[in-house]
Amino acid sequence: MSRWLRLLFAILFLRPIAFMMLGLTVKGRENLPKAGPAIVVANHNSHLDALVLLSLMPLGQLDKVRPVAAADYFLKNRVIAWFSLQVLNILPLDRSNAERGVDPLAEGAAALDRGEILIVFPEGSRGSAEVMGKFKGGVARLKERYPDVPVVPVFLQGAGKALPRGEIVLIPVVVDAVVGTPVIWTGNRASYTQAMEDTVRSLGAHLPRVFDDEDEED
Amino acid sequence: MIFDIAPNVAYALAAVFVLLIAATGFAWPQRKKKHELWLRTRTWWVIIALLGLSIALPSWVPIALFGLISFLAFKEFVTLIPTRRADHRVLLWAYLSIPLQYYWVSIGWYGMFIIFIPVYIFLALPLRMVLAGETQGFIKAAGTVHWGLMIAVFSLSHAAYLLALPAANNPIAGGDGLLLYLLLLTEINDVGQYCSGKLLGKHKVIPKVSPNKTVEGLIGGVVITTGVAILAAPYLTPLVWYEAAGIGLVLALAGFAGDVTISAVKRDLKLKDSGTLLPGHGGILDRVDSLTFTAPLFFHAIYFLHY
Numbered sequence: 001m002s003r004w005l006r007l008l009f010a011i012l013f014l015r016p017i018a019f020m021m022l023g024l025t026v027k028g029r030e031n032l033p034k035a036g037p038a039i040v041v042a043n044h045n046s047h048l049d050a051l052v053l054l055s056l057m058p059l060g061q062l063d064k065v066r067p068v069a070a071a072d073y074f075l076k077n078r079v080i081a082w083f084s085l086q087v088l089n090i091l092p093l094d095r096s097n098a099e100r101g102v103d104p105l106a107e108g109a110a111a112l113d114r115g116e117i118l119i120v121f122p123e124g125s126r127g128s129a130e131v132m133g134k135f136k137g138g139v140a141r142l143k144e145r146y147p148d149v150p151v152v153p154v155f156l157q158g159a160g161k162a163l164p165r166g167e168i169v170l171i172p173v174v175v176d177a178v179v180g181t182p183v184i185w186t187g188n189r190a191s192y193t194q195a196m197e198d199t200v201r202s203l204g205a206h207l208p209r210v211f212d213d214e215d216e217e218d
Numbered sequence: 219m220i221f222d223i224a225p226n227v228a229y230a231l232a233a234v235f236v237l238l239i240a241a242t243g244f245a246w247p248q249r250k251k252k253h254e255l256w257l258r259t260r261t262w263w264v265i266i267a268l269l270g271l272s273i274a275l276p277s278w279v280p281i282a283l284f285g286l287i288s289f290l291a292f293k294e295f296v297t298l299i300p301t302r303r304a305d306h307r308v309l310l311w312a313y314l315s316i317p318l319q320y321y322w323v324s325i326g327w328y329g330m331f332i333i334f335i336p337v338y339i340f341l342a343l344p345l346r347m348v349l350a351g352e353t354q355g356f357i358k359a360a361g362t363v364h365w366g367l368m369i370a371v372f373s374l375s376h377a378a379y380l381l382a383l384p385a386a387n388n389p390i391a392g393g394d395g396l397l398l399y400l401l402l403l404t405e406i407n408d409v410g411q412y413c414s415g416k417l418l419g420k421h422k423v424i425p426k427v428s429p430n431k432t433v434e435g436l437i438g439g440v441v442i443t444t445g446v447a448i449l450a451a452p453y454l455t456p457l458v459w460y461e462a463a464g465i466g467l468v469l470a471l472a473g474f475a476g477d478v479t480i481s482a483v484k485r486d487l488k489l490k491d492s493g494t495l496l497p498g499h500g501g502i503l504d505r506v507d508s509l510t511f512t513a514p515l516f517f518h519a520i521y522f523l524h525y
Contacts, residue, residue, distance in 0.1 A: 023293065025494050129303065158297060164306065171309045172289070174297040174493060208487055212300040212355055 002086045006062055009087045010054070018055040021172045022048070022162060028179035031152060032056060036064045037112040039151045041139055041183075043132045043200050044121035045160030050088065052159060052175050053119050066091040066111055067119040091118065108142050112149055118142075122196065129160025130210040135197040140189035150182035153196060155204035161211070178203040223274045226391045226453045230398050231270045238266055258498030265496075265505070269401070273394050277381040278324050280397065284378035285320035290502045291370035292316065294493045298483075299366070302359050304352035311346050312363055315339045319375050326382040335372040340364055369479075370503070373510040376517040377401070387524050388456045395454035396520060402450065403466060404512045407443040407473040414438020428481040436474055443470040456524045465519050469512045476511030480504065 018024055033040065042049060050067040057065050071092035074084040084090045091111055093104070111118055122135035143151055158175040180203045186192045242259055249256035272280040296309060315335060322331040344360045377400060381393035388395055415435025423431045447466025451457040457465065480503055484492060493501020 023290075023297075023493075023495065161297075161301065164303065167306055169307075169310055171306060171313060172293045172296070174293060208298065208489065209300045212302050212359070213304075 002089070003063055005087055006089060007059065010059060010062055014051055014055045018052060018175075021170060022052070022159075023172075023174040024052065024055070024177060025174060026056065026177045026179070028181075029056065031179040031181050033117055033150060033152055034058070035061070036115040036117040037146070037149045039112075039118045039120060039139060039142065039149060040154055041120050041122055041135075041151055041196055041200065042154040042156050043204075044123045044126050045129045045156065046126060046163045046165070048159035048163050048170070048175070049121065049126075049156050050090075050119060052156060052177060053154065054088070056177060057117070061117065063089070064116045065089065065119060066116050068093050068108065068121075070095050072096075091116075104138065105141055105145070108138070109145060112142070112146055122193070126160070126165045129164035130157065132197075132201060135193050135200075137189055137193050139196065140192040143185060143192060144189060147185055151196065152182050153180040153199045153203060154178065155180075155200050155207075157204055157207050157210060176204075176207055178207075221274050222276060224391045224394060227273065227394045227398060230391075230395070230402070230450070230454055231273070234266060234270070234402065238262060254498055256498070261496045261498050273398065277393060280394075281320055281324050281378045281381055284323075284374060285316060287502065287506065288320070288371045288374050289313075289316050290495065291374065291506055292366055294495075294501045294503050295366040295370055298487050298489065298492060299362050301363075302352060302355050304350045305347065305359055305363070307350060308343055308346045308359075308363060311342060312339070312367055315367060316371050319371055320378065323375055323378045323382055328379075328382075331375065331379060335367055339367060369510050373514050374506060377509065377513040379517060380520075383521070383525055390452075390456075391454045396516075399450060399454040400469075400513060400516045401509070403443055403447055403469045403516075404473055404508050406446050407439045407470045407512075408477070408508055410442035411435045411439030411470075411474065411477075414442070424478060427485060428478045431474070431478060436470075439474065440467060440470040443467075443473075455520070457520070461523055465516065468515055468519065472511040472515045473508035476508040479511070480507035 040053060042053060050069070054062070054065060054067070067088060067090050069084065069088075069090040069092060071094045074090055075081040075092055085092070091107055093107060108118060120139050122139050123133040124136045125133070127133045139151060143149065155178040156175065158173045161171070162173040162175065163170045180199055183192070183196050183199050186195050238259075241262070245252070245256045245259040268283065269280070272283045292313070296312075301309065319331070319334055322334060343364055344356075347356060347360060377397060380396040380400065383393050383396065385392040391398075411431075412435065415430065415432045415438065418434040418438065419430075419432030421433040422429060423433055423436060444463055444466035447462045447469070448459050451459065451462035455462070480492070483503075484490065491500030492503035495501055496505055499505045
């Protein structure tokens with residue numbers, strides 16, 4: 001049931017919106033993982049980011065693609081929870097797990113064991129639109145445990161202009177997605193997190209500025 | 219009947235397809251070596267098939283198609299220019315003006331069509347910006363957003379308004395004939411300038427904006443465009459030969475001006491192409507650059523002379 005739902009959603013909604021309302025300019029599409037297990041890491045500007053990445057994945061892989069999302073935000077009311085779980089197929093992450101002594105990686109590890117492709121926004125929040133924040137360490141922990149799983153970096157630009165945090169109406173803007181080659185293990189977690197952040201940032205370095213006014217990271 | 223197309227318009231479209239087939243015959247053998255040229259030709263097939271089909275359908279179809287082209291062009295513009303965070307809703311208002319502008323065209327309300335964006339939207343955008351309350355960068359933001367609408371929406375909608383002009387004034391081909399004439403001359407001029415520039419080009423016109431533009435190319439374009447304007451006028455328009463010659467000259471110069479204006483915009487933003495929607499051409503703005511200048515000038519010339 002949800003399989004067909006997701007397929008319908010992708011064909012009737014996701015791809016037309018991605019094409020008409022946004023329009024995508026993709027560089028390095030061939031670098032996207034063709035099969036799981038894999039992790040895609042991207043910077044985060046907007047709710048549209050996950051939709052953009054989902055629309056880039058081949059339809060046949062759709063069932064295996066799991067955007068990792070905060071449970072406290074996406075499961076907070078029943079409608080959003082149903083949509084997030086059934087249609088977007090998110091992998092809910094309980095942000096308080098670590099404090100409660102529960103393994104925060106258990107869900108992600110299980111998904112990789114099942115051969116799924118995780119979409120992770122290591123900034124942890126959309127923050128201010130089109131301003132990249134610090135990456136958090138979760139992906140590096142997973143990579144340490146699963147050294148053979150490729151971590152594919154993607155730089156996204158424009159979705160924060162189309163639908164920034166706090167706005168409910170979307171304005172059409174062409175979204176740029178630049179996909180890089182997998183970030184190789186650096187030997188320790190801190191430097192790996194930094195390497196991912198630097199790689200994602202460098203993928204977008206050649207793109208023109210989105211906003212005229214610089215904004216402080218919040 | 220679903221198809222309504224004057225015989226002359228059908229012949230002109232057939233002639234365009236013959237040209238396209240000839241171009242394809244030229245590009246196909248060297249598709250490996252000159253891949254860009256091949257991609258460009260292939261994209262031309264899509265553009266011309268869409269335009270040709272829509273022209274053969276009732277006039278609201280090509281009007282809607284031009285609305286779509288304006289939307290895509292404005293979207294490219296909004297993507298390229300750095301905007302202010304405070305202007306999200308301002309841009310929404312700007313977008314909403316596109317369907318309205320083409321609605322005025324579709325009902326043939328000339329008075330509204332001609333002042334809606336230059337007057338009402340010109341006043342409404344700063345009003346919405348004031349309501350948002352951000353004054354830093356106000357003048358630049360008000361200017362760039364409205365300029366984008368003028369180029370991508372107001373200017374291009376003149377091409378669509380040709381279809382709303384009374385058919386009686388052009389009994390041989392109607393509005394379809396005028397639109398086809400405008401598009402034909404604009405593209406012939408682009409191609410003519412490019413080819414004569416390649417073959418004969420020596421003296422650069424404006425090296426700082428567009429290093430590939432030469433005096434020889436410009437003159438070649440003027441000669442070719444004026445010639446085609448005179449030859450095609452009796453089949454598609456009510457123009458007499460000297461009117462057609464004048465219009466051919468004006469369109470050749472305007473096409474050049476539109477082309478280098480979009481080049482200047484791209485140069486300002488340090489970009490080569492405005493987008494990637496049309497393989498071999500770049501973005502929509504790269505394709506309609508000349509048309510943003512030729513459409514309003516042609517419209518007003520023909521409107522003054524025959525309507």
